[in-house]
Amino acid sequence: MNKITSFLLLVFLSASCTSSNSNSDGDDDEDKIPLVAPVEVAPIKIGSQWGYIDKTGKIIINPRFDRAGSFHEGLAMIVLGRKWGYIDKSGKIVIKPQFEEAWDFQEGLANIKLDGKWGYIDKTGKIVIKPQFEEVWLFQEGLANIKLDGKWGYVDKTGEIAIKPQFEEAWWFQEGLARILLGDKWGYIDKTGEIAIKPQFDDAQWFQEGLAGIRLGEKWGYINKTGEMVINPQFDGALWFQEGLAMIRLGRKCGYIDKIGNIVIEPQFDDARSFYEGLAKIQLDDKYGYIDKNGKIAAKPQFDWAWNFQEGLAVIKLGGKFGYIDKNGKIAIKPQFEEAGSFN
Template identity: 30%
Template sequence: MKKPLIFLLLFFIQFVNSQELALVKKNSKIGYISKDGSFKIEPQYKSAKSFSEGLAAVENNGKWGFIDTKGSWVIPASFENAKDFNSGIAIVQQGKDWVYINEKGEVLKAPASEKLFDFNNGVAFIKQGNKIGLINSKMTVVLEPKYDMIKPFENGFARVELNKNWGIINASGKEVIEPAYSEIGNYFKSTAWARKDKTFGIVSAGKFIPVDGAEKIWDFETQDLTYAKKNGKIGFIDLKGNWVITPIYDKAKAFSKNLAPVCVGSKWGYINPKAEFVISPTYSDAEVFSPNGLAPVKESNWGFINETGKLVIPTQYGITSNGFVIALFVQQDKGFIDGVARVKNEGKWGFLKPDGTVIGNQWFDNAELFSKSKEKNNTTEAVTEKAKPETTKPAAAKTVTKKKK
């Protein structure tokens, strides 16, 4: 009898620790709700941040510390400021200095760097002189500073600049594409788009393949097609650089669920990989489909359609990528994320379920996205020439916002 009981107890603990919470603001106080709409931590904070890796930075009497998902203090509020945990490490301000701490609140000794950078994908940038390198969460240098710029890691890979040429490295600092291009895109299935001098193409297996007539190429997202421009119009190319959908559209966005939003004139609809309109162009704007099969579409306001084009949630809401901070406008940030969509209605914010009901039937002054971790919202990049050295602040040298054509 004891063994099954222990098993169930352990399972329960694991479930509780993995729950997702959303930061919400109600009556000028911040608290956290779960996906059933109930408050797991009642609104009581003047300033706080979203949960990341099970901990949230919270201000108390002018000092910052970290609480767990039960609202208990794990790291006492003793810092002048604090940032999110990532890879088990957070940056906090201790007096006038910014330092790294672990999840026990212990200060970590890091290799010499003119600035502190957030961790992402298990690594953080270090800056020495005019060059950028990488350290891991054990505070070991994995890449000696050698690049002029490193962009944020995406799915384990980052774009790097050296002598005005761009390439791609992995989280171990190994070059998977040498810096030899004027521009380069994200790394997807061992492939990236790139520009060499004035020619756009695809880099695969170390070889540059020009794309006929391409004037611009956008990043690959979840499928083996991406959109590109030729003669002022948008079409789609594959991973080999072949035009598979003729460039005839005025605007387009990424394929997801084998459907891509395209704009003809001023109206948006959805095509399949055969360039057939599955959903006629009738909307003033449209976003990509989320994994649950719903996509945001706009008339005067936003609603949601399913893959057949049926309007399943009326166009009566505002949508955005995030509540309190500027975030990356990436593929699914304006739709359903992990089963819920953040929307605005009559000046208040709430969360919709796929059936259109409001979670907890509650609306808030403001709200953040549900999260266990905020790694995808990390927008820090390491820059040397363009950033002013600030040895007393953690570096967020640039913020990159992706815009879809």
Template identity: 30%
Template sequence: MIKKLTLGGLFIMSFTIISAQQLARVQEKGLVGFIKKDGTFQIEPKYKNAQDQSEGKIAIYEGGKWGFIDKNEHAIIPPQYENAKSFNQGMAMVKSMNGWLYIDSLGQEVPAISSKRVYEFNDGVAFFRDASNLVGLINSKQEVILSPTYDVIRPFKDGYARVAKNKRWGVIDKLGKEVVAPNYDDIGDFNAGLVWAKRQHNWYLVSSQKEIAIPAISKIERIENPDFIIVQQGNKVGFMTAEGKWVISPSYDDARDFQQGLAPVKKNGKWGFIDTTGKMLIPATYQDALSFSPEGLAAVKNGKWGFIDKDAKVIIPFQYEITAALTFKKQEKGFIDGLARVKLNGKWGFIDTKGNLLGNKWFDNAELFQN
């Protein structure tokens, strides 16, 4: 049962929003709850469904309707909606009997700008579409920050979004400013001031100031580190700088990004790790390998998944089925803030860097920790 928010609880709600504790959504026996980083339950599994915590609020499904609570289960907005999305910049999309609409953090309906449909807020902005089917941007105050201009705007990532106009792709920022003009047949995600782009069969590295043609290649991967961009030439991959110069020649079957000075590479069907000079420091003996985390551990597969350190010492035994986590964060796998989400015998849980199971407990499902 949801606890009602008293006047005294208003202070609690405000403090929660300011300093929201990280919680992970877990599922047990078909019911959803939330755990803290010490492995104990903040909210026992009791809801048929719930969204991840966002801005100190949790959308929960109770009694056939959706509403919002805080981490102490105080009712912020009582269950009354057919559906609900998470809060972003103080706004949430909810579905009433009359369709989708916006509400603020107090549950008050926010009159929406005229649009062919209502879009969820992402990175503090939302799309709106006019009668001619062009897309623009609004902020949380329903102010137009970009009039309908593009045929397509993809979701924002780290403040930038891919856009298309007349089937040509470019990049804009959250203010609607064109960072890269829509002059390309395809384009990647803008990161570290750079993006890959393609026109016909030609590939380019593009910043807001210049375009560098990269001849005789077949693919440019996503750009995480502008000093070591993964580029494919023929059926081999290597690493290139933002200036289009090879720093490690294309001699690998596959590769992943450099982290902690090492990058996983695949050669002759096996994975190992090279340093920034291209020297193989950890021999290619694994079935799969992921980049090192800030904790100094990398997930590698040898039948099952385990974790090694930079000296190739096995720190956490090979016993897990998967280390992936579904998220929009850049780092999707392995350790995140000292914990890794893992699967064992069909159950999900979190382990620390010593392999200890958080709370000594497995769940039917578990998502990443969120503020």
């Protein structure tokens, strides 16, 4: 399932199998700390077990899982033994661990693996699309990309084939278009499966904020949804637009451009990522920090590893342990965890 990358940088996840809405096994009262109201929580690892904390650093769900992911649409995937299931924010198991692999809920469904095949369940744990696919991805804009007999296509939420498997690769729909690989060239299709932008690129990204990064030869540029080149290929690396800016690489240094291709933050960083909540992760001399949209250092590069801001906090690694900082670069939750994920 090569499309799905895991967090820390987490990855994923019978016909006769029926689902379970809850399970009392291993769900003792002492294993959970009841929430009085919905809060943002994050998965953390203490020793060999995963649990959850709130934004003050307080343990909300005691560490007892072999693996745990962030919450999406109210549920989080967890592993007990070698089986995947789901919990709610009270720590209650709402879908019994029974799957070989699983992934997050999106648009009401989650992809799960049984007997080596992928299908989909709803939030009650009921199988709504029988496991039958070699690989799958999440539902987005009503469709999910699936692999069948070595080719990629798309299904709708009833499990009906919406776009016949025919592509060497196919990614999710975003802003009405999906990137696909035909032969050795990338292009884009619409939701009817019609070619919207002819396969002609050596690599391509999804559309975001109206533009998509594409590569011709060794250089990256950007196109609009008609396929028109709006920023000529000239960069040695590039990411999608996020919050109005896109990271680009010239030579060995990273900076940022605006939507007309003007460099607004000079290439000067050894590595850099997209902006989230107004800040972007950057790397200088093997240490990670954050900049604002003016290119000003918001958090001094000092961390051994760092991730994007979410719900006002970002995961960082310092001295071999994971913790969280706020947008001023101050430690909000002391580094103390073996691993940690984003708040949701």
